[in-house]
Amino acid sequence: xxxxxxxxxxxxxxxxxxxxxxxxxxxxxxxxxxxxxxxxxxxxxxxxxxxxxxxxxxxxxxxxxxxxxxxxxxxxxxxxxxxxxxxxxxxxxxxxxxxxxxxxxxxxxxxxxxxx
Amino acid sequence: xxxxxxxxxxxxxxxxxxxxxxxxxxxxxxxxxxxxxxxxxxxxxxxxxxxxxxxxxxxxxxxxxxxxxxxxxxxxxxxxxxxxxxxxxxxxxxxxxxxxxxxxxxxxxxx
Numbered sequence: 001x002x003x004x005x006x007x008x009x010x011x012x013x014x015x016x017x018x019x020x021x022x023x024x025x026x027x028x029x030x031x032x033x034x035x036x037x038x039x040x041x042x043x044x045x046x047x048x049x050x051x052x053x054x055x056x057x058x059x060x061x062x063x064x065x066x067x068x069x070x071x072x073x074x075x076x077x078x079x080x081x082x083x084x085x086x087x088x089x090x091x092x093x094x095x096x097x098x099x100x101x102x103x104x105x106x107x108x109x110x111x112x113x114x115x116x
Numbered sequence: 117x118x119x120x121x122x123x124x125x126x127x128x129x130x131x132x133x134x135x136x137x138x139x140x141x142x143x144x145x146x147x148x149x150x151x152x153x154x155x156x157x158x159x160x161x162x163x164x165x166x167x168x169x170x171x172x173x174x175x176x177x178x179x180x181x182x183x184x185x186x187x188x189x190x191x192x193x194x195x196x197x198x199x200x201x202x203x204x205x206x207x208x209x210x211x212x213x214x215x216x217x218x219x220x221x222x223x224x225x226x227x
Contacts, residue, residue, distance in 0.1 A: 042205065042220055043207075044217075045217075048213060091160070095213075102167065
């Protein structure tokens with residue numbers, strides 16, 4: 001597609017439920033990132049996928065969070081047993097790693113998660 | 117430990133004047149820096165980048181300055197326009213893949 005597509009755009013869930021957020025990166029982009037932005041905060045790195053390499057999961061805040069990327073394209077971020085502090089905008093980005101020069105991330109519009 | 121800091125949460129500027137947004141970092145290994153602009157309910161959009169081998173990069177009304185000794189970069193917008201009103205994030209990486217973002221500065225350009 002022309003841009004990074006995320007769904008759902010808004011999700012309201014009850015505490016304790018599981019949620020799945022989906023990201024469709026730009027076709028041909030080998031790198032995929034998940035960030036989140038909590039109210040009044042900056043963008044917090046969560047996880048990074050690059051090709052067939054093992055993902056960098058160093059930013060996942062707890063073992064309730066997991067992500068996968070199937071076929072080197074679509075990614076799903078799963079949050080189990082959601083807590084109120086998980087409420088945030090979850091942003092997906094993709095990029096084409098050229099090997100040199102700035103690696104420019106293209107972001108989707110985000111999925112706003114509200115945990116009641 | 118916040119490696120990328122934007123100490124001004126907000127800034128107001130008159131239309132036509134210069135906007136200067138600042139960003140400080142602590143990791144001397146950072147070698148690429150990006151600026152993003154974010155409107156409400158949209159994802160951040162890329163504005164301009166700079167590599168650590170340069171001290172200035174210019175693109176139209178936007179110029180980014182890098183002072184490596186001070187670990188400081190700034191984004192200049194001149195002349196500022198009402199459509200520039202948004203939240204601006206700086207981001208830094210060492211190597212090319214993982215960017216650390218600042219907390220953002222909300223710019224308001226007054227008509």
